[in-house]
Amino acid sequence: MPNEENVSKLANVWLGAETGLLKSVDLCKKVATNHFEQDKYGKEHEICSMCWANVEKTKLYTGHKSGAARCFDLSKGTYTETHTIPGFQSDKEKLVGLNTVKDSFLTCTSKGCVKLWSGCSDDVTTEFPAGDDVACISYNEDTHCVAAGGKENLMKIWDLNATEQPVFKSKNVPPNWLQHRVPVWVTSILFLPEPTKVLTTTGTHNVRIYDIKSGQRRPVLETEYSEYPLTASALLHSNDNQVIVGNTRGEMASFDLRKMKQVLRCYKGFAxxxxxxxxxxxxxxxxxxxxxxxxxxxxxNQPKPIHKVYLKSRLNCLLVTDEDIEKSEGDSKGTKRRADGSEDENEVGLWDKMDEISDDDSDELSSDSGADVNENTLTEKRRKS
Amino acid sequence: MDDDQQSICSAGVFSDIASISELENVVTSKDGENLQISQNISRIRNKQKRAVAYIKLRKEQRKERIKLRRQRQKMREELGKDAPPILPPKTIDNRREKEDTIVQKEDREVLLDIESDEMAPYFQRKQCPKILLTTSDRPRSRTTRFLKQLGEVLPNSFIFYRRALDIKKIIPQCIAKGYTDIAVINEDRKNPNGILLCHLPDGPTAHFKVSNVRLRKEIKHSTTPSEHQPEVILNNFGTRLGHSVGRMLAALFPHDPEFKGRQVVTFHNQRDFIFFRHHRYIFRNEKRVGLQEIGPRFTLKLRSLQKGTFDSKFGEYEWIHKRHEMDTSRRKFHL
Known part of the structure; x- marks a missing residue:
């Protein structure tokens, strides 16, 4: 593995594959690299979940099918430690969740065994059951809470300081118009920026929002997307009111949390x-x-993908660094890619520059700089007036 | 081991979306004049005038083409032996759009993935195929005849009447009885139009469209098969998806063909259509081979590939053919 150190430092995206390989992708330089330990890859070591080990994003944990959580050091480019879950049976249960909790991490198996580990040593500090068939788990830093749910396992929230009783137990939605019970099948959980609100997606293609504060155990908001089980969800950090969901047939769409009934935008290109x-x-x-x-x-803001990378194995999970994916300025490639559609970055840069311009010297500046800046200053002028 | 690591290191292929759009720009600027004219034509509002202008444009284009061809012919005559070789004709197949997922022979990662997939026990000779053949409910005569003939092609296959059973209920019974595959033929207006192929016990499940079915009687000079195990030919399954499908199809036939029977089954993929043919051959002399078609003859087209056994509602799809999104170019193929 030549100059791996550089590779792992510059990578934008880290992915866990079904073949047990950890992949790093540098979208600026268009380099994809595999990271693995000798004899520790293959389908029995499939990476099921991943999380960052610290806030600086210099280390990450990978959760394997074999019941191991391993720490990967980005700067060294190697695995440093391995923690194995005691009593884990890889043929009967799966590792469904791996989350960072301050300096340590927590693991959750499909049998509902949640364990909070104490940092680098192999000790388990807290352990509590989360019910059968857990499919997903999520942690909120602000409230130090954990939410878990799964198939026929309603979403519950625990406070990690007192795990005997859940803080919040959701309740199933009322029977449908045929008076049939709606099956419970939570597939992903998200804590919204407002810490009392939790979003879940279900296998019965629903997106639901629960509010702990409201005193109501049923969802306060609910909507449907398509006709197939939803598998993943994410919050768009650049715009707090947007949530993205994806399903088993390769359909991805975004919703506005304030106007849940309709789809905001669909994203294309999935197979x-x-x-x-x-x-x-x-x-x-x-x-x-x-x-x-x-x-x-x-x-x-665009339905078509701006980057598409074929990574040879089925991919289970991914992590993204804070680096800008279009950062390689100066070289010709960077500028080329900027020209092809993602103007946002361009625009942001321009608006940043424009803050310095006051109304008095705008004429002077516009005469010096290029045409685009000229236009933009004009628009800003109009806005100010 | 160093080499192995190197090959496993090249982890991905980047689809250069940016460069494709650039290329398109270049093309448009190249024949910019024609483009301008054609744009002008589409701006003509009078239909008759527009039609006339279009015919004129086509005529001019044709003239230009003939002129160029003459020039080339002349040059070739002048140069004689030194003339540049005639270029191969442009076909859809040889101008296929670049596919990222084409499997390279020495790619260790793909090999690792393939060698541990659901069909691996068959290829490691731990398993002998045993196939259950059935149809959709209440099949009409043409479908039953097709089913019967397909049963004669596939060794160790068993035909069952569907009896209105759910596929999801059949699957656990089949697994218990040691079947390795289920094939369900669907019909529409008395004609077979689809086939669902489900590998057991853990999938995958492929759904194909079936077209151009010719039964044995409908093929000229066709003959009847013998009970020998046939040889199998799989052509052009080059991409990663193609490999998965090809392996599924290969796993329907037992290892070790009986060459005495001189029967051969072909799955030939061309432009995403998989042509099925069943022949008997004979070596007439050192150069010539005689072929006799046994039949049936049909064409498959992949609609979807799903992970796990059949579950069209809650199953996870590995690949779905989305016509409006994927069929953007005539030169883009997935298998």
């Missing part, structure tokens, strides 16, 4: 089921991966 969606922290980029072995990057 198979979507397994994970992650959004960039500050830019309007949506990263998604799934069974069709492609990593796709969408701009939130």
């Amino acid at each position: 198979g089921s979507i397994r994970d969606i992650v959004c960039h922290k500050s830019m309007p980029y949506i990263f998604s991966c799934g069974l069709d072995r492609y990593l796709r990057v969408h701009n939130a």
